Amino acid sequence: NSRDYFDKFHKLGALIIEPATAMVSLLDHFVRSPNAASLLLGMDEGQDTLDVEIRNKDIHGMRLRELRLPSDVLVLSVKRKGQLLVSHGYTRLRLGDIITLVGAGNSLEDLKFKFDT
Structure with a gap:
């Protein structure tokens, strides 16, 4: 969870996912486009x-x-x-x-x- 490693991993091409940010983003997608969000999450x-x-x-x-x-x-x-x-x-x-x-x-x-x- 240290932000110190973010730049190092990002330079290696790693996809960095912060749980809190990911949850907010997911909820935002569900509100704005529930069908697309459920499709991308494999719910269909x-x-x-x-x-x-x-x-x-x-x-x-x-x-x-x-x-x-x-x-x-x-x-x-x-x-x-x-x-x-x-x-x-x-x-x-x-x-x-x-x-x-x-x-x-x-x-x-x-x-x-x-x-x-």
Whole structure:
């Protein structure tokens, strides 16, 4: 719980979670968007989230809208070089991008291979 170690761990790329701050943030999300919060916490049966790194050279330069994702999968975010992008259908993917998906577990499993190979 020492703040002295915060900078050291942060420089190593560790995600620092302070319990009190996390609880306040979680309650705030439940108030502002209960459906999204329950989805992200895994409270919706049959739904899951998955982070996938783009490694497939065929996807490099492709727009999100061109991915032809299953109808039960949604792209929540695109992270490039440590920065979250405000993504939309015209966002072009790059090798090394990390996309966060939400959807049915079986559909997400199938997509792992699409982005990885």
